[in-house]
Amino acid sequence: TKIDRIRNFSIIAHIDHGKSTLADRLIQRTGGLTDREMTHGQILDNMEIEQERGITIKAQTVRLTWNGYELNLMDTPGHVDFAYEVSRSLAACEGALLVVDAAQGVEAQTLANVYQSIEHDHEIVPVINKIDLPAADPEGVRQEIEEIIGLDASEAVLASAKSGIGIDDVLQAIVDKIPPPKGDRDKPLQAMLVDSWYDPYLGVVILVRVMDGAIRKGQQVKFMAAGTTHLIDRVGCFTPKRTDLPELGPGEIGFITAQIKEVSETRVGDTITDAKKPASAALPGFKEVQPVVFCGLFPVDAADFEKLRDSLYKLRLNDASFSFETESSAALGFGFRCGFLGLLHLEIIQERLTREYDLDLITTAPSVVYKMHLTHSKNEPAQTIELHNPADMPDPNRIERIEEPWIEATIYTPDEYLGAILKLCQDRRGIQKGLTYVGSGAHQRAQVKYELPLNEVVFDFYDRLKSISRGYASFDYEQIGYREGDLVKMSILVNEEPVDALSMITHRGTAEQRGRGMCERLKELIPRHLFKIPIQAAIGGKVIARETISAMRKDVTAKCYGGDATRKRKLLEKQKKGKAKMREYGNVSIPQEAFIAALRMG
Ligand code: GDP
């Protein structure tokens, strides 16, 4: 295709504003699929969980042909956990459709995505969707787009993706408003690796955006950051059906395969060039993604350990951004320490393991990555280490200071929930950075900005926010770097012995409250023994919370075991069997269920 006939665009929207529905409708209108093939709904969201949760995890691209134009529609993951993937996809486009729900107006993720898009110098075409709804207020939303985002929305397209209204207008606006890509066919090949995934038939499939030059079947290419060379064996695009092509020219988006076995050999953001005639420099902006939230995953049934390992390997085939390594815990046995891009990412992986791989798992409390500045010791020099697991906490005497990651959160909420939300942020060590009102009338909402330690958000912040606002508040965040914090490791001791799986790093100010909560729960969960069991939360040697499980009364036992000898033997046998699933701490048998319950409520 001639370059001035190409348009590359993405769709940005807050969750549920109609991005997937609009994408389906565009595919249908341009003839990518017949009506019969459309019956599946949400063509681009092809993973089961994506469909159920209505979120897109992996970016996909579809080539549409319309009025002699080649339109490459790039679907982007809408959630902040996948911000880097979003950013790569945006870098491959010249424009974006901004879809805003005509009844809901601008929301937190609309804004975050728009700002990213603006940073990439995109031409943004506002689309006010769902105008078929009785509650639709296109005029109000148009004003909101101008007022909050500062975009000219006078020519915003009014559409209903569901009823098929305004679809041709959307296509025409793409052609008219979004500029064609720039690129030079005569320059050496320079293509950006936008995404990659594992396909059982093709091996690793790589999504690329060609900047200059062309990429062809049979070409020897070099991945500049990875430093590897590969022979291209297939070039094509998705319409959304896979279609092979002889080449991808400048400005085009499509896929290549090169007999690559694992996704981990490819790096999103890498530059692909010709091995014989390489470009002089790589494209800007290559960044290694780093997991920011870690937790332990343990099989409830120890026999499932190998199955868990296999399943993690399989999931890794399609997602090089999560990491895992074996971990052993006295309480939970063998499992894995896993790293994720964020909480949603953690939940998705956990859910896929449970659902698709049929595993019953225990998840330890999520932890962020702390930077520990250590003084020198007899054997080691002063150094800074990254701590992913509270169990690896270094000797407190060597800790000079600890830094933790912070985020800036943007929350939109109807006024009536504002008080409760401010309190929640305040309780989580938040620093208020701004409070303004946006929109008017029924659309008016408060926009609150807070700086918060990520550590306070990974526990249950999002759930709490949703419940106190009855689902009306929207939330988004970005990381803003590390700050020093008064952080301590809190250990939980059962009958004077520390239980590794329950230890956590918390702020000194909230440690007591957390510790008390954990002790109270364990008191309920651990059965009585013949002796008194102290349950303590401690920082270093200092106990900050304590509960006691009183001893079973002798006569109760006597009654229970007394009399009938067979009954007594049966009871003992039953106990022995039960023991297999118990863990011993300072002579106290703790049923596995107690750990699971304690952690799940954590
Ligand atoms: P996404 O999260 O932005 O991808 O949103 P979806 O495309 O999954 O749409 C979310 C919900 O809104 C679905 O139930 C859609 O059927 C519905 N929806 C999408 N577009 C329209 C529209 O134009 N009108 C109405 N009434 N509903 C719509």
Ligand code: MG
């Ligand atoms: Mg969607």
